[in-house]
Amino acid sequence: MTRNRERVIEILEKAFLECEKVALEDLQFSYKGILFPATLSSPETLEALKSFEARSDDVILIGYPKTGTNWLDEIVRELESTDAKYTEEEMKETINVEKELQIFPRLEFGDPGKFERMKKLPSRRIILTHLPPHLLPRSFFQSKAKILLLVRNPKDTAVSYYHFNNNLPMLPSFASWDEFFTAFMNGRLSYGSYFDHLVEWNKCIDNERIMVISYEELKENQIVGMKKIAAFFGFSLSEEDFPRIVKKTSFQAMKEKSKETHGKFGDILFRKGVVGSWRGYFSKAQNEETDRKFHDCLRGTKLAARMKYDVYCKA
Known part of the structure; x- marks a missing residue:
């Protein structure tokens, strides 16, 4: 169902205001060795998450930050609502419930x-969540x-995350791309290491309930x-539905309506959305270091094969 856009904008604008009062060193907190944005989440929320009860029909979308989760979220919501054929009254009722319950746009936020x-x-x-398997409630895997699971090549992910950190007041900024690259390779960012995230999820991908x-x-x-x-979620759509949804959820379409859907956060969230922009940032040494790291962590895995690393990360 369509998300309550007013609620999303309200949450983000409140976080913008709160982070102006927070000292740089307090913008993030550490939970089980991983950093998180302090204006959006808390250790108490992550502790409470352990007892979250998943339903058998929950649709769970997961990806490391800046891998395209907002785009995927919009696509899946359109697919789900088209399948369900909600009436206008049902849509309004759900939006009102979300607003009344103060539901945040990420599982770990709030x-x-x-x-x-x-x-x-x-x-x-x-x-929707960015969390690795060990921080998710057990019910996700028992129900x-x-x-x-959405994945994106590490080089484009890094460039997108670099701009995101530098444009979002809720996260510490970096003086240079080189400084950010070092932090990315060492996992010293909100949500921790990109590589650890994938290594953990690679252990789960033989589960028939994970795609x-x-x-x-x-x-x-x-x-x-x-x-x-x-097909994975069991949504039933006609052939005519797919081109319509593409037109509505293309990256460009979402970027053009981002002010309406995400307020001033829109320009930060939807920047370029292209494949291969990393080539304008990575030095030869950084490129080689990333190649080594990826292969050391994931060489020969099913997840690496799905990502086509040698296609999208070739210098």
Whole structure:
């Protein structure tokens, strides 16, 4: 169902104001060795998350920051609502419930009491998170809920995350690309190491309730990607539905309406959305270091094969 846009903008603008009062060193907190944005989450919220109860029909979307999760979220919501054929009244009712319950746009964002309030949300709940497996509630893996994991090549992810950190007041900025690159390679960013995130998820991908899709394959052919997603979640759509949804959810379309959907956060969230922009940032040494790191962590894995690293990260 369509997200309550007013609520999203309200949350983000409140966080913008709060971070102006926070000292640089307090913008992030550490939980189990991983950094998180302090104006959006808390250790108490992450502790409370452990007892979250997943439903068998929950639609769970997961990806490391700046791998395209906002785009995927919009695509899946359009697929789900088209399948469900909600009436206008049902749409309004859900939007009002989300607003009343003060539901945040990420599972790990908000106050510890949000998980109790989420029990009142109607099915199907679409749940979005950046978290690695060990920080997710056990119910995600014990229920029949399905998980869609979004992956993106590390070099484009790093460039996108660099601009995101430098443009978002809620996160520490970096004086240079070189400084950021060092932090990225060492996992000293919100949500920790990109590489550790993938290594953990690679251990889970044989689970039949987990599907992997890459940012790059969605960019290459969004309709084919959407058909895979629809089949995985059991959404039933007509052939005519897919081109319509592509037109509505292309990166450019979302960028053009980002002010409406995300307020002043829109320009920060939707920057370029292209594949291969890393070539304008990586030095030869940085390129080689990333290649070594990726291969050391994921060489020969099923996840690496799905990502086509040698195609999208070739110098």
